[in-house]
Amino acid sequence: MGRPRRSDARDNRERILAVARLAVATDGPDVPIREIARRARIGVATVYxxxxxxxxxxxxxxxxxxxxxxxxxxxxxxxxxxxxxFRLVLEELVRAHASGRDFIRALVPRLPPEAGFAADHARTLRMLAELVRRARRTGELRADFVLEDLILALMANRGMRAGSPDDRQAAARRFAALMIQSFRAGPERAPLPPAVRLPLRPAGPERTRREHPLDLF
Amino acid sequence: MGRPRRSDARDNRERILAVARLAVATDGPDVPIREIARRARIGVATVYxxxxxxxxxxxxxxxxxxxxxxxxxxxxxxxxxxxxxFRLVLEELVRAHASGRDFIRALVPRLPPEAGFAADHARTLRMLAELVRRARRTGELRADFVLEDLILALMANRGMRAGSPDDRQAAARRFAALMIQSFRAGPERAPLPPAVRLPLRPAGPERTRREHPLDLF
DNA sequence: AGTTAACCGGACCGCACGCTCCGTTACGGT
DNA sequence: ACCGTAACGGAGCGTGCGGTCCGGTTAACT
Structure with missing residues (x-):
């Protein structure tokens, strides 16, 4: 599956990738191939x-x-x-996951084990563990923190949904700051990033409710 | 669609509901009706x-x-x-959502607006806002906390996944404690619930990796 | 400009799902 | 024990998905 030689084919390939990224970010990883093809103004066969x-x-x-x-x-x-x-890593990972993270959750489990993908994952995990160990040793990270808590935070971050990508970024930023607050050992209380705005009071009556249940129940 | 009069029908109805709850909790809201029917040892038509x-x-x-x-x-x-x-509510809501919360996310948006469902939601939201206001006034809840942060926590809690329901409950409990830590205004550091165990080091090589990507990336 | 093969698009296949139809079964009142 | 009927189960329908096939189109090289 080498890169295509003709210019239109290369253009199409790029457009497919761009559209796929956008479509997945907005509609989730279950967006149909047909829809991606439609938005890229090409046929399905071209994608395949x-x-x-x-x-x-x-x-x-x-x-x-x-x-x-x-x-x-x-x-x-x-x-x-x-x-x-540690703080930097948490903030950046949350930020990175905030856009285009779902895909891999639905994808990785059925990806071929080769491609060194798993190896990279394991290596990164080991580095994270080392980072946690060091941060804990400084005494700034609470002593009862474990690596699993970081994974917990990343998992939790995935639950975040918001209307616009901007809102989602804002939510992720605030969430990361909150998690750091709880991970910190000392009594310091840092100011938080701006609160996120959620449509608690729907603009159009009943409308928002139906498309954004607010996760209350 | 009143309750059935025959005993076997009532039994079946109960079993369907029980199986559905379990199936959704383990396999998610996309579990096929056929699968629910199969596990309840009945035919599809009976469900309908x-x-x-x-x-x-x-x-x-x-x-x-x-x-x-x-x-x-x-x-x-x-x-x-x-x-x-406030703490109680957060803990209990997280606990309640930890099992059987996904369903409503996929369900509520296409539920009939009647049944007073939306009204209940709005009322609960108002009560929550009042609770937040009071807790903030005591000075124990940080001053820059907003209602949206609670929703944020609940949204985040939805991201939690774990193998067994027990693990999930444990994760939810620890997560709630962490969130309370970050919401608290004072410098107190409370001990956390037990850390969750995640299969960071897979028992069978490569096996765990494929079924539980660990949300690292 | 002409040739060629790379490229394109829409019709098409197989499958899994939600849901329905209809012949069969068995509960419950007499 | 008998019978009417509520309840059952599996075959089957429509739909929408991932993925493929084939006749028309067009970029690139001479």
């Missing part, structure tokens, strides 16, 4: 000519994500101040 | 004889949920200590 299947398409569309995550963790580990590194 | 459709079935299977949530908030509001009430 460029990518073996939906899995492969999404995998390539979001290939930057794992690399980004690994890089974030590495960067945090390189920080001389371990607690600062 | 008792319930008009999938939406109605799930709505009735989880009808206790909204009532429970409302009750929890009322109870919290009745607490003389507003901060304690």
């Amino acid at each position: 000519r460029h990518f073996p299947g939906k899995d492969a398409l999404l995998a390539e569309a979001f290939a930057a994500q794992p690399v980004l995550c690994s890089a974030v963790v590495e960067e945090g580990l390189a920080q001389p101040n371990a607690w600062l590194g | 004889r008792h319930f008009p459709g999938k939406d109605a079935l799930l709505a009735e299977a989880f009808a206790a949920q909204p009532v429970l949530c409302s009750a929890v908030v009322e109870e919290g509001l009745a607490q003389p200590n507003a901060w304690l009430g």
